[in-house]
Amino acid sequence: MEENKVLDAQNVQPNAEHPPIGKDDILVVRNLKKYFPIEKNFFGKPIRFLRAVDDVSLTVKKGKTMGIVGESGCGKTTMGRTILRLHDVTAGDVYFEGRDISKIRGRELRNIRSDMQMIFQDPYSSLSPRMPVGEIIGEAVRAHGLVDPSDYRDYILYIMKKCGLQPHYFDRYPHEFSGGQRQRICIARSLALQPKFVICDEPVSALDVSIQAQIINLLDDLQNDMGLTYLFISHDLSVVEHISDDIGVMYLGSMVESGKKERIFDNPMHPYTQALFSAVPVPDPNVKMNRIILKGDIPSPANPPKGCKFHTRCRHCMDVCKEVAPKFKEYEPDHFVACHLYSQD
Numbered sequence: 533m534e535e536n537k538v539l540d541a542q543n544v545q546p547n548a549e550h551p552p553i554g555k556d557d558i559l560v561v562r563n564l565k566k567y568f569p570i571e572k573n574f575f576g577k578p579i580r581f582l583r584a585v586d587d588v589s590l591t592v593k594k595g596k597t598m599g600i601v602g603e604s605g606c607g608k609t610t611m612g613r614t615i616l617r618l619h620d621v622t623a624g625d626v627y628f629e630g631r632d633i634s635k636i637r638g639r640e641l642r643n644i645r646s647d648m649q650m651i652f653q654d655p656y657s658s659l660s661p662r663m664p665v666g667e668i669i670g671e672a673v674r675a676h677g678l679v680d681p682s683d684y685r686d687y688i689l690y691i692m693k694k695c696g697l698q699p700h701y702f703d704r705y706p707h708e709f710s711g712g713q714r715q716r717i718c719i720a721r722s723l724a725l726q727p728k729f730v731i732c733d734e735p736v737s738a739l740d741v742s743i744q745a746q747i748i749n750l751l752d753d754l755q756n757d758m759g760l761t762y763l764f765i766s767h768d769l770s771v772v773e774h775i776s777d778d779i780g781v782m783y784l785g786s787m788v789e790s791g792k793k794e795r796i797f798d799n800p801m802h803p804y805t806q807a808l809f810s811a812v813p814v815p816d817p818n819v820k821m822n823r824i825i826l827k828g829d830i831p832s833p834a835n836p837p838k839g840c841k842f843h844t845r846c847r848h849c850m851d852v853c854k855e856v857a858p859k860f861k862e863y864e865p866d867h868f869v870a871c872h873l874y875s876q877d
Contacts, residue, residue, distance in 0.1 A: 553630055558729055558761050559592040559615070564624035566607075566614045570834055582834045584610040586785035587624075589860070592729075592778070597755070597762040599776030599793070601769060601808065603830060607785040608765045609653070612731040615763070616648050617641055628729070646676050649722035653734040655714035659706040665692075666702040669721045676725060688724065694757070695720040696750060712743035716750070723754065731763045736771060748775055769812050773797060778866075781805045784841040785833050787860065791867035801869045803846050840872065848873055 553560050566585040569578030585607045592598045600608050613619050615626055617633065626634040633644060652658035659668055670688045673679060679687045689699050695716045706714055715735060722730055732751065736744040748771060754760060766772050772779060773793065780790040781804065789802040800806045807824040814821065828845045831837050837844050843853035853872050860870040 553627055554591075556593050557591050557627075558594045558629055559590075559763070560625075560627040561588060561590045561615060562625045562627070564588045564611065564614065564626065565622045566610055566619055567622045580834065583785050583836060584833060585614060586833075586836070588782070588785075588787050590780055590787065590790060592761055592763060594728075594761055595755070595759050596777040597764050597775055598778045598780060599764045599766060599772035600780050600782060601766060601772055602782035604767070605830060605833070606782045607833070608782055609733050611782070612650065612733055612763060612765055616650055616731060618650075646672070646678070646725040647728045648731075649725060649727040649729075650731045650733060651715075651718050651722050651735045654738060655711055655718050656706075656738075658718060659714060661706055664703045664705055665697070665717055668706070668717060669724050672721070673724050678725060691720050691724045694754065695723065696746075710743075711739050712746060715739060715743075715747055719747075719750065719754070723758070723760075726758075727760070729761045729763070731765070733765045734767065735764075737767060744771070751775065769808065781808065784831060784836055786841060787868075787870070788842065789867075789869045789871075791864070795864060795867045799864075799867075801863065801867070801874065802842075802871050803848050803873070804842050840870075 564585055565583070565587060567581035567583050569580070570582050571578070571580035573579050588611055590598065600611070602608055610619065614621055621634040624634065625632055628644065628648065633641070636644075663671070666685070666688050669691060670684060673684070673687065685702075689702065692699065692701065697713070697716055697720060701709075706717065709717065719735070735751070736747050739747065751762070752775065755762065762775070764772065764775055776793050778791065779793050779796045781788050781796075781802065783804050789796065789800070789805045796805065797809070800809050807826050810822060810824040824847070826845045831841065831844055837854075839855045840846070840853040840858055843849045846853065850872060856872070858870045858872045859876050860868055861874070861876070862868050863874055
């Protein structure tokens, strides 16, 4: 197939005009792509790629939270890691506070690390079992020289207190804590560097419901106290609705719908978004659920369908969907959709 030919992804040009970066836009992502090589020729040159993130654009305002939702394997975590430059960018641009960080390296990249942090999904595997809590939280603080050595312990204890951790936890090890406490340690480690922007990669998915509420409330309080900006990745739409100001819906590496939370929940336009929202349980026994069942399996990101990626599972599929990829357009103020059900002109 044509899609499996050698891709010179670095030369891919943006496919749409973008508005200028506003003064309140802390993060602007334009046509972001992250491809992983999965097959090479005799000379070691990649000839097939897994398109983990494929032409994603989004904007996050200072002090706000953008929620990212989608099925497992749709590229949410890879997108977050690529934004933070834990993965190199294949193509596209990432602007942080107006500065393009998609191609910087070395000392330049290290200097912005303290401003951009990540809370990882698994609070068990993301903490070193051989380091006490005080060292886990303070390791990066020492590396960046954030505080004077004489104030180091007091500063770490201050961060621990803000995250609901007791002072006597300082010399204890991760295996001595519950899942909720470990997640608080992960949050404290991220906030110790006083970041401006934090990517929360499903921070409550491994926790009990009661603990989830505690962590969500903690993140809310910290955002209000410290003026943080979040990119919140989650499967749980009820959590996303509670914490987010804006929402982006991803499918097979691409953004299919994004906008203000109220507009997305009140008027989901894309068939995939409608199917996701139909699965949210309603706490009322008298309300009948109109569940939309998606048929078929998710296509492989190594060999995505031609045209609209969702057409193989869409109940509204038309002939044009099988041949032409829809444009990601604004149909209402701050409400963008990529679907042939709506005018493409």
